[in-house]
Amino acid sequence: xxxxxxxxxxxxxxxxxxxxxxxxxxxxxxxxxxxxxxxxxxxxxxxxxxxxxxxxxxxxxxxxxxxxxxxxxxxxxxxxxxxxxxxxxxxxxxxxxxxxxxxxxxxxxxxxxxxxxxxxxxxxxxxxxxxxxxxxxxxxxxxxxxxxxxxxxxxxxxxxxxxxxxxxxxxxxxxxxxxxxxxxxxxxxxxxxxxxxxxxxxxxxxxxxxxxxxxxxxxxxxxx
Numbered sequence: 325x326x327x328x329x330x331x332x333x334x335x336x337x338x339x340x341x342x343x344x345x346x347x348x349x350x351x352x353x354x355x356x357x358x359x360x361x362x363x364x365x366x367x368x369x370x371x372x373x374x375x376x377x378x379x380x381x382x383x384x385x386x387x388x389x390x391x392x393x394x395x396x397x398x399x400x401x402x403x404x405x406x407x408x409x410x411x412x413x414x415x416x417x418x419x420x421x422x423x424x425x426x427x428x429x430x431x432x433x434x435x436x437x438x439x440x441x442x443x444x445x446x447x448x449x450x451x452x453x454x455x456x457x458x459x460x461x462x463x464x465x466x467x468x469x470x471x472x473x474x475x476x477x478x479x480x481x482x483x484x485x486x487x488x489x490x491x492x493x494x495x496x497x498x499x500x501x502x503x504x505x506x507x508x509x510x511x512x513x514x515x516x517x518x519x520x521x522x523x524x525x526x527x528x529x530x531x532x533x534x535x536x537x538x539x540x541x542x543x544x545x546x547x548x
Contacts, residue, residue, distance in 0.1 A: 337508065338511065339398075343398060346402075347402035347405075351403075351406055355411070364403055365404050365421050368401045371396045372397040375391070377436070379433070381440055381443070382440030387518040387521075390436075392515065395512075404418075404422070427475065431474060431475040434531060435467040438463040438464045438465070438468065438527055439463075441527065446523055448521060449463075449524045466528060469535070470527065473537070477534065477541050480538075480545060506533055
């Protein structure tokens with residue numbers, strides 16, 4: 325097993341053991357219906373944008389539907405990749421659209437959740453305010469910062485890779501080496517948090533995590 329495959333298995337168990345095997349099961353049907361990878365890419369974008377919009381609405385039903393849309397978007401993204409490789413229709417355009425979708429998701433997911441929680445607070449907020457007096461408007465600020473931190477980490481890692489020829493996460497030890505683990509679990513955690521109405525906990529936790537990831541990315545860049 326190649327090193328990147330081994331790391332993917334360790335850091336993205338949800339995708340490696342569940343989503344990608346299910347995506348491969350769908351390949352015969354997709355090929356029988358002559359579905360092109362670009363068509364799946366459009367479906368990925370549509371479900372992603374729908375999920376972000378629903379998170380921004382807030383409320384139990386919208387949040388659960390939003391989480392389902394995000395999970396579906398991730399599944400279709402895996403189908404897209406598997407189908408492109410199976411039919412040998414990989415392209416630079418496809419890679420660009422996939423990366424663009426990652427930036428949109430990373431930059432807007434937490435802000436959308438924060439907006440929805442500001443409009444309709446969940447049970448998690450009720451529990452949090454017994455310990456911390458968090459005003460409703462704070463969730464928008466927390467979400468915006470979390471989205472900015474996520475995007476900045478991506479930019480730093482991209483520039484590091486282009487200029488120095490390796491990813492920041494390729495270091496043998498360090499925070500960024502294990503940072504993919506919470507990234508890889510965000511989809512199932514979104515669904516669980518939406519159903520149990522504790523998205524406020526998830527928003528704060530991931531915003532803090534991305535802040536640490538950003539600070540460590542600066543630290544590794546300076547020391548490079």
